Structures are given as C-alpha cells and as structure tokens.
Amino acid sequence: xxxxxxxxxxxxxxxxxxxxxxxxxxxxxxxxxxxxxxxxxxxxxxxxxxxxxxxxxxxxxxxxxxxxxxxxxxxxxxxxxxxxxxxxxxxxxxxxxxxxxxxxxxxxxxxxxxxxxxxxxxxxxxxxxxxxxxxxxxxxxxxxxxxxxxxxxxxxxxxxxxxxxxxxxxxxxxxxxxxxxxxxxxxxxxxxxxxxxxxxxxxxxxxxxxxxxxxxxxxxxxxxxxxxxxxxxxxxxxxxxxxxxxxxxxxxxxxxxxxxxxxxxxxxxxxxxxxxxxxxxxxxxxxxxxxxxxxxxxxxxxxxxxxxxxxxxxxxxxxxxxxxxxxxxxxxxxxxxxxxxxxxxxxxxxxxxxxxxxxxxxxxxxxxxxxxxxxxxxxxxxxxxxxxxxxxxxxxxxxxxxxxxxxxxxxxxxxxxxxxxxxxxxxxxxxxxxxxxxxxxxxxxxxxxxxxxxxxxxxxxxxxxxxxxxxxxxxxxxxxxxxxxxxxxxxxxxxxxxxxxxxxxxxxxxxxxxxxxxxxxxxxxxxxxxxxxxxxxxxxxxxxxxxxxxxxxxxxxxxxxxxxxxxx
Amino acid sequence: xxxxxxxxxxxxxxxxxxxxxxxxxxxxxxxxxxxxxxxxxxxxxxxxxxxxxxxxxxxxxxxxxxxxxxxxxxxxxxxxxxxxxxxxxxxxxxxxxxxxxxxxxxxxxxxxxxxxxxxxxxxxxxxxxxxxxxxxxxxxxxxxxxxxxxxxxxxxxxxxxxxxxxxxxxxxxxxxxxxxxxxxxxxxxxxxxxxxxxxxxxxxxxxxxx
Numbered sequence: 001x002x003x004x005x006x007x008x009x010x011x012x013x014x015x016x017x018x019x020x021x022x023x024x025x026x027x028x029x030x031x032x033x034x035x036x037x038x039x040x041x042x043x044x045x046x047x048x049x050x051x052x053x054x055x056x057x058x059x060x061x062x063x064x065x066x067x068x069x070x071x072x073x074x075x076x077x078x079x080x081x082x083x084x085x086x087x088x089x090x091x092x093x094x095x096x097x098x099x100x101x102x103x104x105x106x107x108x109x110x111x112x113x114x115x116x117x118x119x120x121x122x123x124x125x126x127x128x129x130x131x132x133x134x135x136x137x138x139x140x141x142x143x144x145x146x147x148x149x150x151x152x153x154x155x156x157x158x159x160x161x162x163x164x165x166x167x168x169x170x171x172x173x174x175x176x177x178x179x180x181x182x183x184x185x186x187x188x189x190x191x192x193x194x195x196x197x198x199x200x201x202x203x204x205x206x207x208x209x210x211x212x213x214x215x216x217x218x219x220x221x222x223x224x225x226x227x228x229x230x231x232x233x234x235x236x237x238x239x240x241x242x243x244x245x246x247x248x249x250x251x252x253x254x255x256x257x258x259x260x261x262x263x264x265x266x267x268x269x270x271x272x273x274x275x276x277x278x279x280x281x282x283x284x285x286x287x288x289x290x291x292x293x294x295x296x297x298x299x300x301x302x303x304x305x306x307x308x309x310x311x312x313x314x315x316x317x318x319x320x321x322x323x324x325x326x327x328x329x330x331x332x333x334x335x336x337x338x339x340x341x342x343x344x345x346x347x348x349x350x351x352x353x354x355x356x357x358x359x360x361x362x363x364x365x366x367x368x369x370x371x372x373x374x375x376x377x378x379x380x381x382x383x384x385x386x387x388x389x390x391x392x393x394x395x396x397x398x399x400x401x402x403x404x405x406x407x408x409x410x411x412x413x414x415x416x417x418x419x420x421x422x423x424x425x426x427x428x429x430x431x432x433x434x435x436x437x438x439x440x441x442x443x444x445x446x447x448x449x450x451x452x453x454x455x456x457x458x459x460x461x462x463x464x465x466x467x468x469x470x471x472x473x474x475x476x477x478x479x480x481x482x483x484x485x486x487x488x489x490x491x492x493x494x495x496x497x498x499x500x501x502x503x504x505x506x507x508x509x510x511x512x513x514x515x516x517x518x519x520x521x522x523x524x525x526x527x528x529x530x531x532x533x534x535x536x537x538x539x540x541x542x543x544x545x546x547x548x549x550x551x552x553x554x555x556x557x558x559x560x561x562x563x564x565x566x567x568x
Numbered sequence: 569x570x571x572x573x574x575x576x577x578x579x580x581x582x583x584x585x586x587x588x589x590x591x592x593x594x595x596x597x598x599x600x601x602x603x604x605x606x607x608x609x610x611x612x613x614x615x616x617x618x619x620x621x622x623x624x625x626x627x628x629x630x631x632x633x634x635x636x637x638x639x640x641x642x643x644x645x646x647x648x649x650x651x652x653x654x655x656x657x658x659x660x661x662x663x664x665x666x667x668x669x670x671x672x673x674x675x676x677x678x679x680x681x682x683x684x685x686x687x688x689x690x691x692x693x694x695x696x697x698x699x700x701x702x703x704x705x706x707x708x709x710x711x712x713x714x715x716x717x718x719x720x721x722x723x724x725x726x727x728x729x730x731x732x733x734x735x736x737x738x739x740x741x742x743x744x745x746x747x748x749x750x751x752x753x754x755x756x757x758x759x760x761x762x763x764x765x766x767x768x769x770x771x772x773x774x775x776x777x778x
Contacts (some may be wrong), residue, residue, distance in 0.1 A: 187597050191597050225615030225619075238708045239711050245711070246633065247623065248623060248626065
C-alpha cells in the first residue's frame with residue numbers, strides 16, 4: 001500500500017475522493033437543483049426553518065387557546081387538528097430533516113475530508129421530496145387536517161377527516177427521503193473518509209451521524225409500512241386496524257412505535273454530535289472519553305430498536321412483556337449518562353469561552369438531563385400508569401426535543417453560521433437570544449410536569465379551572481420563547497448586513513471543515529488531506545498533512561469538485 | 569487538476585488506469601448502497617409479515633378465520649407450489665445469465681435473460697390466476713384477505729418491477745452500456761431478483777404451509 005506520509009495508509013477509496021467534476025455555472029444547477037452537499041444542506045436548513053416557523057405558530061395557537069380553562073380562541077375540533085399538525089410538522093419536517101439533512105449534508109462530508117456524499121443525485125432527490133411532502137402535509141388544512149395527534153392512533157384516525165390521507169402520503173414521502181439520506185450517509189462515511197481517517201479518528205459529529213443512519217433506513221421503512229396500511233384501510237377499506245372487522249389498533253401502535261422510538265434517537269443523536277463538537281472547542285480542552293462518547297451513540301442506536309413498547313404500557317399489551325421493555329428502556333440511561341458525564345468532564349477545568357454556541361451547549365446539558373430524568377419516571381411501568389396521556393408526557397418530550405434537539409440545533413447554527421456564510425453574527429444579541437429561549441423554555445414546560453402529575457390530560461382543548469394559573473404562566477412564557485425565535489431570525493438577517501468577515505476558523509476549532517475558507521469552496525479541499533489523529537487534542541499541532549496552507553500543496557486552485565462518475 | 573494516478577495505483581489488481589480505479593471504487597459504493605436498499609426493503613416486508621402473524625395469532629381463534637359463520641377455505645397449496653417452482657427457476661436462469669455475461673457468451677446471456685423475464689411474467693400470470701380463484705373474501709373483506717393480498721401483492725409489484733428492471737438491463741446491454749468487466753447494473757439486477765425469490769420462500773411458508 002502506498003503511503004502519503006510515514007504511518008498514514010491511503011484509504012482504498014482514494015481515487016474517488018480525489019476525483020474532479022466541473023462546478024456548475026447556471027443559477028438553477030448551482031442553487032436550486034444543486035448536487036453539492038453543502039448547498040443541499042443549506043436548502044434543508046431554509047426549508048426546515050420555514051416549517052419550524054409554521055409549526056411554532058401552531059404551538060402558539062395551542063398555548064393561546066389554553067389561556068382560558070374554557071378555550072380562548074378556537075373550537076375543540078380545530079384544536080385537535082392544530083396540535084396534530086404541530087407535532088407531525090415538528091417531528092418529521094423540522095427536527096429530523098434539520099439534524100440529518102441540513103447539518104449532516106453541510107458538515108459531515110467536510111469533516112471526513114470528502115468533496116461530497118457518495119450519491120449526490122440521490123441526495124438531490126431526497127432533498128426535493130422534503131418541501132413537496134411539506135406542502136402536501138400543510139395542504140391537509142384545506143380539506144380537514146388530521147385530528148388524532150401526531151401518532152394518529154386508530155380507530156380515531158380511521159374516522160378522521162380526509163386530510164388524514166394527505167398526512168399519510170406526506171409522512172410516507174418524508175420517510176422515503178430519510179431512507180435515501182440514511183443509505184447515502186452510511187456509504188459516504190464508510191467509503192469516503194480521507195486517507196488516515198480511521199474510525200477512531202473521525203470527529204464525534206460524524207460518529208453521531210454514523211450511529212443515526214441505521215435508524216434512518218431500517219426504522220423508517222417500518223413506519224412506511226404502517227402508514228401504507230393505514231392509507232389503504234382508510235381508502236380501500238382493507239381491514240388491518242379496525243377492531244370491528246378483526247383488525248387491531250394495538251398493531252398500529254406496535255408498527256408505529258417500532259419506528260417512532262428509534263426516531264426519537266434520530267432526533268437526538270446528531271444533536272449529541274453537535275454538542276461534542278462545540279464543548280471541546282469552547283472549553284479549549286480535548287474531549288473527555290472520545291471512544292466512550294462515540295461507542296455510546298452506537299449503543300443507544302442499537303438499543304433503541306428494542307424499547308418501543310414502553311409507549312404502550314397502557315394499551316392492554318401482555319403484562320409479562322412490560323418488564324423487559326421497562327428494563328431495556330432504563331438501560332439506555334447508561335450510554336446517555338456516559339455522554340453527559342463525559343461532556344461535564346470536558347468542561348471541568350477548561351478555560352471556557354462563553355460564546356453563544358457554548359451557552360447553548362451548556363444549556364442543553366441542563367435541559368436534556370432534566371428531560372432524561374423524567375423519561376426514567378415514564379419508563380417505570382407503575383409510574384407510567386399514572387402519567388400516561390397527561391401533561392407530564394408533554395413536559396418530558398418537550399424537554400428532550402426542545403431542550404435537547406432544538407437547543408443543540410441552535411448551538412450548531414451559531415457554531416457553523418460563520419462557516420456557512422463567511423460572516424459572524426452579533427454576539428451580544430446571540431447571548432440575549434439564548435437567555436430568552438432558555439428562560440422562556442423552562443418557564444413554559446416546567447409547570448407542565450406539575451399539571452401532569454395533578455392529572456391534566458394532554459390533547460384536550462379545555463381544562464379544569466384549578467389548572468388555570470400554571471397554564472397562563474406557561475402561555476406567557478411561551479411568548480418569551482417566541483420572542484427569542486423572532487430575535488434569532490433577526491440576528492441571522494443582521495449578520496448578512498452587518499456581520500464581520502469570519503475568516504476560515506473564528507473559533508479555533510480543529511475539525512477539517514475549519515481548515516478551508518468560509519464559505520467553503522465548491523471542491524472543499526484543494527487536495528484531500530491526510531489525517532494523523534482524532535481532532536480534539538487542543539494544544540498539539542493540527543493532525544493533518546497536505547492541507548491547502550501547508551507547504552507542498554502547490555496545485556492550482558481546482559475549478560471542479562468531486563462527484564463520482566456513473567460509469568457502469 | 570493534478571490528480572496523480574501513481575499515488576493511487578494500489579490495491580487494484582487489474583488494469584490500473586485511472587478510469588478503472590474510479591469504476592471499481594464507485595461500483596463498490598453503489599453495491600453497498602444497493603445492498604442497504606435491499607435491507608430496508610426487507611424491513612418493509614418484515615413489517616407486514618409481523619402484522620400478519622400478529623393478527624393471525626392474537627385476534628383470530630382459528631385460521632383461516634370464520635367470517636359470518638362461514639369457514640374460509642385454505643389457499644391452493646399445490647398450485648402455489650407449482651408457481652413457486654416457476655419463480656425459483658427464474659432465479660436459476662438469472663444466475664446463468666450473469667455467468668454467461670461474465671464469460672462473454674452473448675448468446676447464452678440473451679437466452680437466459682429472456683428465460684428469466686418469461687418465467688417472471690409466468691409467475692405473475694399464475695398469481696393473477698390465483699387471485700381470481702382465491703375464495704377468501706377479497707382484499708377488503710377480512711384480515712385474511714387483507715394480509716394475503718397486501719403481502720403477496722406487494723411481492724407481485726416487486727416481481728413486476730424486477731421484470732421491468734431486467735428488461736431495461738437487457739436494452740442497456742444491447743446499447744453497449746456494459747462490458748465484460750464493467751457490469752454493475754447486471755449485478756444489481758441479479759441481486760434484486762434473488763432477493764425477490766427469497767422473500768417468496770418466506771411468504772410461501774407463511775401463507776400455504778403454515
């Protein structure tokens with residue numbers, strides 16, 4: 001095997017890495033139907049942001065409705081549709097595409113030293129399914145939006161309005177898109193790493209994406225099957241779920257949660273990856289427990305396939321099955337705890353640079369741990385009998401989804417914003433935005449734990465007057481969060497107009513995407529670098545050979561980027 | 569752009585030209601991607617198989633179910649066994665089609681490719697015959713019909729797409745897309761066809777023998 005430097009074996013896929021293809025010149029091929037993973041990542045981000053605003057407005061309608069015990073603004077039927085669409089949109093059209101499609105596409109190929117993903121055209125198709133599916137989802141409001149919650153349990157979903165059919169189609173399509181992305185990313189990470197980048201030298205964000213891919217292309221297919229069965233039952237009357245005709249509503253719950261429990265890890269493991277990049281960079285310290293963080297992602301990913309029925313303790317499933325599901329669910333706390341303690345140890349004794357990404361990453365540690373602990377309550381069968389279907393569940397999953405996924409995404413956007421645009425954001429406003437979001441978020445969702453334990457049921461348009469104070473408190477706090485979100489978009493807008501030039505590496509980070517200019521050139525690297533070590537050894541020289549700035553990299557600037565040619 | 573061929577001329581046994589290395593690497597990537605696609609397709613079938621077993625075991629006391637006091641008949645195992653032999657035979661002919669391609673035997677390849685396509689169509693015809701004669705209450709009549717027609721129908725769609733796939737591959741061979749060394753499409757088509765075969769083994773057991 002030839003070597004690029006002593007001790008650095010070239011990967012077997014070196015020629016593809018170096019392969020060169022012309023950069024498109026037309027506007028449409030460059031910005032609309034681009035096959036460049038960085039452009040596709042930003043397209044995902046913009047589309048996801050639009051859906052985030054729509055789904056966030058739906059959330060504010062829910063909170064405003066709950067200002068009064070009798071329902072302040074909309075009818076109970078409309079309320080059902082609003083919370084169903086809020087959940088569906090946030091899960092499938094915001095968090096999953098943003099964490100995998102947006103961050104994965106923009107960051108992961110650069111971090112492994114590749115010029116693009118393995119199948120750029122598949123990537124293009126996977127992205128364009130996403131806005132189309134989103135339009136189908138929201139157009140269900142025109143014909144009567146689904147009203148059985150984001151989980152669409154039969155038999156209510158069988159009796160739901162016509163928009164439920166559109167919901168099935170939209171979620172099925174986004175599932176196809178996720179499957180494509182999962183396969184594409186796994187092949188990319190397996191085959192296209194830069195020479196010398198062994199598995200244990202990969203950045204932890206790449207490890208997180210790697211651990212997510214099997215969830216994307218295995219679990220999502222099970223959801224597709226469940227959705228297709230719901231669709232044909234609703235449209236052609238084929239009995240799967242209708243108990244009157246021999247079907248079983250619990251069957252839907254099994255098929256749905258076999259996907260949707262792994263899906264919650266699709267929604268958090270890439271977030272773990274972002275936190276693992278942000279914390280060492282801002283603590284100026286090597287990450288604590290690199291291998292443990294990497295392997296615990298994989299452990300969570302594998303375990304997540306065997307815990308789905310903890311969502312179904314009250315569904316009438318056989319009692320002897322509840323115990324193993326409870327225990328395996330609690331076992332997931334071990335790899336998660338390994339991560340939390342590794343991150344805390346990374347901060348410990350560090351010289352922490354409290355920029356906005358660091359604030360968000362630390363805030364994430366607090367809120368996500370809190371959400372994880374309430375998850376422990378819900379995993380315990382006896383406690384779950386009391387808490388199931390109450391606001392305690394709502395509080396729990398918003399702590400892990402907003403306090404976990406969305407906070408990690410905020411951290412990631414502030415962190416990589418200079419890389420995407422070449423400009424800095426306003427640091428003071430960024431920190432103000434963090435505090436608005438963090439305080440608003442906690443004040444909105446903490447009271448819901450108490451409301452839930454007192455027995456306030458979720459998914460109801462009205463509530464008992466004894467719950468009025470904390471509901472109004474939560475609603476007012478949610479407006480603070482909304483204000484934080486408005487400020488967030490203002491900060492991004494402001495950065496385009498007034499942002500300082502960022503330079504290639506404003507944070508002094510050490511992963512490969514920071515070794516190229518901001519925004520990165522089409523081809524990412526003039527010459528594919530060789531990797532000597534994992535990227536987190538702050539204080540040591542950079543572990544890369546053959547970078548553009550390094551002596552010896554004297555080639556002319558390529559006008560091309562890499563996409564493997566489809567020779568047959 | 570200075571891409572040095574020499575620095576990559578490793579681990580690639582034959583030829584050694586830059587295009588050949590690119591071909592081998594992209595072929596490996598596409599092969600992995602295609603296998604992962606088949607894995608996710610296995611999950612699709614597994615989900616419906618789970619649904620069938622779940623409904624059969626926990627909902628119905630007898631199988632085939634009793635609908636409105638009328639005991640539904642079992643499916644025609646003998647005919648299905650004959651039809652299965654047709655499909656498995658197409659797997660054998662597909663194997664020989666690929667082998668003939670590798671040995672540059674164009675005539676043998678054409679013969680076996682078309683045999684495969686005809687056997688595939690024959691299987692679909694047999695399935696159509698069976699659908700017309702199955703007395704189990706139709707697709708939307710009861711859970712037996714629902715599981716049977718959904719699963720075998722989905723398999724049938726896979727066979728149909730497979731036949732289209734093979735036909736497209738045959739056209740490609742006529743257009744000179746593949747050479748004796750570069751034939752990834754044929755490999756993918758063969759894998760897909762064997763995959764469809766194996767799924768049928770499971771379905772045959774579940775619906776006709778169980």
